[in-house]
Amino acid sequence: MPDNEDYRIPGTTRIGHVHLKVADLEKALLFYNGILGFEVTQMMGNSAAFLSAGGYHHHIGLNTWHSKDAPRALKSGVGLYHTAILYNSRKELAEVLQRLINAEYPLTGAADHGVSEALYLNDPDGNGVELYYDRPPERWPKNRDGSLGMYTRALHLDDLLAELDE
Numbered sequence: 239m240p241d242n243e244d245y246r247i248p249g250t251t252r253i254g255h256v257h258l259k260v261a262d263l264e265k266a267l268l269f270y271n272g273i274l275g276f277e278v279t280q281m282m283g284n285s286a287a288f289l290s291a292g293g294y295h296h297h298i299g300l301n302t303w304h305s306k307d308a309p310r311a312l313k314s315g316v317g318l319y320h321t322a323i324l325y326n327s328r329k330e331l332a333e334v335l336q337r338l339i340n341a342e343y344p345l346t347g348a349a350d351h352g353v354s355e356a357l358y359l360n361d362p363d364g365n366g367v368e369l370y371y372d373r374p375p376e377r378w379p380k381n382r383d384g385s386l387g388m389y390t391r392a393l394h395l396d397d398l399l400a401e402l403d404e
Contacts, residue, residue, distance in 0.1 A: 256321045257299035258365060261308045265362040266300045273341050310364035320366030331371040332401035348393040352379040355393050
């Protein structure tokens with residue numbers, strides 16, 4: 239695997255937002271705003287919307303500029319695998335799981351990766367979405383040589399929902 243020894247991206251660098259082409263802006267807004275709870279910060283007519291968590295200008299952009307009424311994203315082929323939305327606590331992840339259950343919105347999977355716990359689903363356009371919570375780094379699994387030892391195991395949704403009772 240190539241490794242650039244001459245340059246390392248600064249450790250404070252973050253991915254700022256994702257901008258998605260959608261077929262139906264209203265359906266996309268029902269999902270990202272109505273179910274996941276992102277706030278709409280700006281609308282551009284009926285062709286684009288910008289959504290945020292916590293007052294940022296936007297974390298998610300949605301537009302129909304080149305995709306109005308287009309078919310759903312293909313499961314195979316090149317493109318975005320999923321957008322990952324990081325929650326600050328396990329309880330917040332449990333809260334969004336409860337919202338999905340209440341909305342009868344289907345999951346495509348749920349996993350414990352050692353470093354994180356994740357829920358997987360597709361948005362109305364078939365784009366993959368991961369909703370997850372990172373465990374504290376001191377709890378991340380390590381291999382004998384000290385390298386990261388991530389894995390994929392079943393995430394028990396009942397245990398996650400028990401966070402809501404605490």
